[in-house]
Amino acid sequence: MQNFEYYNRTKIIFGKGTEDQVGSETAQYVRRILLHHSGGSAVKSGLLDKVKNSLKKAGVEWVELAGVQPNPRLSRVYEGVELCKKEQIKFVLAVGGGSVIDSAKAIAIGACYDGDVWDFYDRKKTAAQALPVGVVLTIPAAGSESSISSVITNEAGPWKQSVNEECIRPVFAIMNPELTYTLPPYQTACGIADMLAHIMERYFTREPNVELTDELCEGAMRAIIRNARKIFSGGGKDYAARAEIMWAGSIAHNNLLGTGRVGDWASHAIEHELSALFDMAHGAGLAIIFPAWITYNIKENTPRLARFASKVWGVDGAYYDYEQAAREGVFRLKNFFRSIGLPVSFADANLDAGKIGEMSGRAVKFGPLGTYRKLNQDDVAAIYRLAVEAS
């Protein structure tokens, strides 16, 4: 087990009706905020009105910035930064999913910086200061509500890059599972793939003696898989299943499950090229990439892949052949993704395999990827190729 620091100061307020607390929570920080949202479902569902009423009651004023898109764009971030500076706003409230939260985090850094906020995403600067960010979560997926991550797409490339710094961890996250009842099944599925991937990135490690977090990772993955099936087989309004999935999405990425471990994160970087280029949902991209990543690494520390197959997918632990067990695990992982309506290949999602050369080059622009196995451009291209055909 590696030395580690664990410090997660996000206050989670979880359960039915909790969105009514957003005003009183926010008022503990400021009386004037940037209210950031997509302008879509939160408006239609009436959530935004509820949020505004709660803010009003608590005496909090807001300036509104809507229009965040999936794979949130740098241009919208620039608008938010300018607004905060002009209006001397010192708090950003995100009402939405990972895209809105990531955009809010970018604005929060940019508002404390005189230069171009892209500098942080392009690794020219390290973010050490940000406005506090609060969250009302509507999509369980990215775990951004209590994580230090923000991923932004710069349309100029398009480049999709991330910042991972303590200063952008939200100060509170309000999570009402009922708000997720109306999510389209595809978005629910993408979220589930995303949270599973966050755990898998931590689970596939070369670090020995991480038994406690192995157990926690495996347990969380099993709970996600079972409750995903409940949602997809029983209709979307199963509070219990929605609640398990929503809380699991935070736990998957609040880094408790990563303590003492060295995560891999190559699949995330490989996927980012898909969503940057084809503007596809991150979760769908991960459903395509992760099985290919495991298959490419099938000879690498195969006992761990076999353990994943056994503990998470119920593959008989008495398999005499680790590789056979591991391949069965990949098969079940793919089947699971397909069963909830996700693509597991370029073909499934109509992606152009002709872009593999370009994408693999860009994926390694900051150097080789991963720690479970270091991947150079050729490796990344091979993983993309493994994902081309439906199988």
Add this chain to the structure above:
Amino acid sequence: MQNFEYYNRTKIIFGKGTEDQVGSETAQYVRRILLHHSGGSAVKSGLLDKVKNSLKKAGVEWVELAGVQPNPRLSRVYEGVELCKKEQIKFVLAVGGGSVIDSAKAIAIGACYDGDVWDFYDRKKTAAQALPVGVVLTIPAAGSESSISSVITNEAGPWKQSVNEECIRPVFAIMNPELTYTLPPYQTACGIADMLAHIMERYFTREPNVELTDELCEGAMRAIIRNARKIFSGGGKDYAARAEIMWAGSIAHNNLLGTGRVGDWASHAIEHELSALFDMAHGAGLAIIFPAWITYNIKENTPRLARFASKVWGVDGAYYDYEQAAREGVFRLKNFFRSIGLPVSFADANLDAGKIGEMSGRAVKFGPLGTYRKLNQDDVAAIYRLAVEAS
């Protein structure tokens, strides 16, 4: 799943050599502290000198208060409170195990209060303000290093009572598993029983649909049991096993595993009478009480007890008879406690069963205990009686 708030702001600094960071961490708060410890093992091992060197380097001065005993006494707390007030000290650093930390927390509340600090333990007042507390942990057990709990013994009774308030959660906890190499086996075992009990109190719930936290609880318990066996079979200097146990002790009681659940906590209250009256280690008392508590409740929500037997102790899940499975689980729990040198009955620990009437009366002095099954004085007495004979 119940609505919940989860907010744990303790910064964990975990791993080899981390005690050297105590000075720089403390200096972020103040330049003058109360240094609180037992005066025993931390002095002998040289840890206290290391701590002092680190404080000195960071320009932090200290006033020392040693002499904390297991089942920490109110009289020592009074001394600390007086010292803090007289010397205008605004930070308490605990170097030790749960007793030292609990004592430090009590001092931290008392220093902010004009009346008698026992008022908070006697439920006459609610603690809302405390000095910040930092921790260098030497005994993985109580989870006090990142919990909101403090348990103090008032010699006048003797009464053993607790405070559970957010304001006493430590601001940082430094945890080096190497510091636990020299713990006597009995203390190691008591700590293991304590952390298992913290999870069991949360695990035995009537709340339905808490699948994710069920999985996390079960995984953590399995990891504790396996690594306890490694420590006891392989000698105490197994870094990996010591690290798993140390981190598990925090996770067992930082309340992540309790989110959305309603815990029971009757066994803790029933045990407190044992340690108050016989001055025995809390963990040893729990090893006596918990199997008796399960046995007494064997007809109550038996499937959950059977699940515990199956998932945690490997009892065949195909048992046709839940009760039979549950009893086998209790048998294995007792065997495990015995295997690491703990008593599992009054007889094992030479406790006077003649005190059962008195203890059961005091255990319910604030009302019936528990939520899994509400226990009145007769129930509590029956549980004590189930624990009388070695079995």
